[in-house]
Amino acid sequence: MAKGTIRLADVAKAAGVSQGTASNVFSRPDVVREEVREHVLETAKRLGYAGPSLTGRLLRAGKVNAIGVAAVEPLAYFFDDPWARALLAAVSQVCDASGTGLALVSAKDRQKLDWNIKSALVDGFILLCVEGGEKLVQLTRERQLPFVALALNDDDPSIASISVDNLGGAAIAARHLAELGHRRFGVLATELSDDHVGPVGIAEIERAIYSTSRDRALGYWQALEAFGIRREDVPIYETINDKPSVEAGLELLFSVPEPPTAILAMSDNIALLAINWLRARGLSVPQDVSVIGFDGVPEGGMVEPGLTTMAQPFAEIARRAVKAVLEDAVPTEREMIEVTLVVRGSTAPPR
């Protein structure tokens, strides 16, 4: 690095033109006479000028041309969790197309998250509200930048958000299995409330704090009741979306005389873990047990058998979210997006 970094003003002086002209050479080359332009560029190169500093420029312009994606999770979450990954890949794609930068901001501990959000150089945020959504929304609000919440577990209508139709999607999933002839189900739920794992009853579902999980449960019930299956007869086990809790749940669900012939998993992650457990247990999927997931992550299509699931239109979600943030045209109402049933090899009629 040259010691005293070269500024635009230095180049201008060395080239014998005004700073205004020098600036034009870089940001509006068409307006300056070719002769002069070449001379200035020449001088710049000779001096080793690195081009207009972004900070100076953006101070003037006020736009960073980047958006931040935030979550109340360690940063590694973005690369580990299949859902987050699928979503980010989609967001990336959209950003790529529009030449927008992407910054990852997150932290598990509140203080750091606060600071990270405050200091992220972005024009707006996409919030991944899987957990601790309100905290995130609140922090982001203070920043006074446009933002849109994804997968928000909160019914506050003043928060711009895009979510999928959890209730409707879950209903379709359950109906799919019921129509195949299944009558004995087991549900593996994503988080309903903080710090709880284990079997849950109807009352717990109804007062769940995470609406995503709650709505999916309600959707399952709704569809199954149309087939004469009472909600009391559908065991639900709350997991925290990880291997140990999912396996504990399966252990319980399959410890009864008449175990389920179909598993309703509230996430593909859970579904994939379930399939592994079932096979290790000597049960074949889908012959012995059918499994349906929720989310539609790419991994679901790459295993054998393929995972039947309710697919979120990640590309569409990403497109809308990025657009909303960039144009500061956050939806005034909560937007709802449909999920679609993708049938692969993990579901079939019961034996």
Add this chain to the structure above:
Amino acid sequence: MAKGTIRLADVAKAAGVSQGTASNVFSRPDVVREEVREHVLETAKRLGYAGPSLTGRLLRAGKVNAIGVAAVEPLAYFFDDPWARALLAAVSQVCDASGTGLALVSAKDRQKLDWNIKSALVDGFILLCVEGGEKLVQLTRERQLPFVALALNDDDPSIASISVDNLGGAAIAARHLAELGHRRFGVLATELSDDHVGPVGIAEIERAIYSTSRDRALGYWQALEAFGIRREDVPIYETINDKPSVEAGLELLFSVPEPPTAILAMSDNIALLAINWLRARGLSVPQDVSVIGFDGVPEGGMVEPGLTTMAQPFAEIARRAVKAVLEDAVPTEREMIEVTLVVRGSTAPPR
């Protein structure tokens, strides 16, 4: 958004203090009398001041407090490729700890990449040079920011880089299998040169443009020759690290009368694909065929059987890279890091 956004100056005026004092209230609260401080904060809140604007602040400070990770790939690469993911997760961790932001910059097409690199608001770059490394290095150089290249396929000593000991690691991998008693090997290589897939001979290896792949091949050879296995007798198939090319390679390797009893895969990704193919083909791993990977991505530990591999110390690599970039203390020489053999279930003595 309030129309005329509120500036620090506005708050200062409204509170009846100088701008300097107002600034201190936010950035050095201890220096201003409590009474005044509270009054200013109060006024700020009343006016809806969002806190010191970052752009103004950073213009002054010159530091963005963020680093960029760049690759010549579509942005989604960061979330799809296991190696990139593992590395980024590690980088995330380090950044998290030091309160540094993380920006992803990339593009497959050169023009966009150029622009993205030029306009990324970061203090420095970590370059993922899996492919098109020189291009990336060149572009980044122009930006005149500190950077360090990872997995660089180039021997130019003027480029600060951190790489793993590909030759030594590969030798350990091959030795591990040879010591188990294997004598018939097949190699599934990562890219050796652009736009080529298929079996390769000794000459192609020696003039490969990607030194990572070349060195791994050399390492395999070196170790195997110590066991009396000639390089001519080790078939090598070049893939592009994806499913179709890996399967084509396996198809070929196993189409001979005496197929290999051990597969040397130059990436875990390839190894995992290989294991799937072998099983689908009715061959059990490790009983019929042993497979060893390279990289040590987390997925390798989560499958059944676990993948034996040469693990890169991702955390260490990330730590050094981030440190180098942040402190503008890029290694003057090319740093080399050792990889370690992690033995899991995918390797065993031959039948």
Add this chain to the structure above:
DNA sequence: GCGTAGGATTGAACCGATTCAAGAAAGCAA
């Protein structure tokens, strides 16, 4: 030869903060 249209260039204001030398007020000792 004069007036003028037109484009190229200049110079200064401005973006929104931080910083620091210097000034003001308050406290305390003599």
Add this chain to the structure above:
DNA sequence: TTGCTTTCTTGAATCGGTTCAATCCTACGC
């Protein structure tokens, strides 16, 4: 009361560009 600290606060300079109104040329028409 004067002198000397100590503690805050002020005002102006600064960071590195962009922008725009004003000015300067040049060439062209009459």
